[in-house]
Amino acid sequence: MPATGNSVARGLLTSGESSRYLTDGRLDSIGTPTCADDYCLGLQTVLTVQAIRSIVWADVICRDRAGFARPAGHGRMDANQESPYNPFGMDESCQNCPELAETRSQVVHGYGDVSAEFAFVGGFPDSGADEVGIPFMGAGRETTLEILRETGFTDSPPETTEPELDNAVLTYAARCHHPEREPTGEEFSACELYLTSELRMINPEIIVGVGQHALEALAWEYTTRSADEFDVEAEHASTVRGRGFEIVPMIEPAEQTDAQTDALIEHMLDILDRDYRQTKGRRGR
Ligand code: SF4
Numbered sequence: 162m163p164a165t166g167n168s169v170a171r172g173l174l175t176s177g178e179s180s181r182y183l184t185d186g187r188l189d190s191i192g193t194p195t196c197a198d199d200y201c202l203g204l205q206t207v208l209t210v211q212a213i214r215s216i217v218w219a220d221v222i223c224r225d226r227a228g229f230a231r232p233a234g235h236g237r238m239d240a241n242q243e244s245p246y247n248p249f250g251m252d253e254s255c256q257n258c259p260e261l262a263e264t265r266s267q268v269v270h271g272y273g274d275v276s277a278e279f280a281f282v283g284g285f286p287d288s289g290a291d292e293v294g295i296p297f298m299g300a301g302r303e304t305t306l307e308i309l310r311e312t313g314f315t316d317s318p319p320e321t322t323e324p325e326l327d328n329a330v331l332t333y334a335a336r337c338h339h340p341e342r343e344p345t346g347e348e349f350s351a352c353e354l355y356l357t358s359e360l361r362m363i364n365p366e367i368i369v370g371v372g373q374h375a376l377e378a379l380a381w382e383y384t385t386r387s388a389d390e391f392d393v394e395a396e397h398a399s400t401v402r403g404r405g406f407e408i409v410p411m412i413e414p415a416e417q418t419d420a421q422t423d424a425l426i427e428h429m430l431d432i433l434d435r436d437y438r439q440t441k442g443r444r445g446r
Pocket residue numbers: 255256257258259261262268335336337348351352353
């Protein structure tokens with residue numbers, strides 16, 4: 162089945178679609194639903210269906226009536242790539258953590274380019290990100306934007322709170338703000354399914370782990386280290402080999418010295434200069 166390159170679309174399934182493709186709790190790998198998009202005028206073939214807890218997504222190839230593959234980026238299962246906000250349509254009224262659901266202004270899901278090779282994963286939204294609804298657009302926003310600009314991921318002006326991103330996505334390990342405390346371990350665990358799902362769907366080459374909380378959240382799933390073996394201060398602007406990803410630890414933007422920002426930019430430019438795609442075999446963007 163010629164399911165390669167840009168012809169594969171990846172998207173979340175609704176609960177109705179999920180139950181259609183998941184049989185007796187086992188993953189069903191093939192289906193042929195009718196495509197709901199007029200552009201397609203044909204069939205979608207579901208190549209793989211994967212699930213983490215209640216989130217289920219599918220890799221889909223679309224074919225027209227003559228059987229030719231159509232480009233990704235359309236159809237009801239696709240990420241909403243017209244908007245950088247919450248591109249996979251994750252639950253914006255999530256109640257998994259009752260206290261956080263009371264105190265947040267909004268859930269701050271991922272933001273950016275869904276085909277990004279670089280994912281910046283922070284710990285949790287501060288009050289500024291909670292207000293704006295975009296990760297990293299609170300304290301340390303200017304440093305974040307400087308890093309994104311200097312590494313070519315944005316050319317948006319320094320004063321923006323809605324940067325246009327190319328090849329980068331911003332997200333958090335826990336997505337709701339509490340004005341008086343950090344999320345608890347239980348709340349980080351409750352939110353893990355969103356991060357895992359986003360990273361599986363985006364499949365970045367490099368994960369920039371921003372702050373100690375994010376590194377610890379990434380440790381178990383994406384590295385062979387335990388959480389307490391990470392020290393963001395000591396490993397800032399270095400590369401840690403992970404399981405399927407390379408991880409770059411980064412001190413919280415609001416806490417970085419100018420020298421630490423320069424070091425991070427230099428390290429990222431070094432990565433961009435080398436063949437960082439070798440782990441996934443991408444041919445380029
Ligand atoms: S922190 Fe995550 S799991 Fe908890 S309520 Fe917010 S979005 Fe839901």
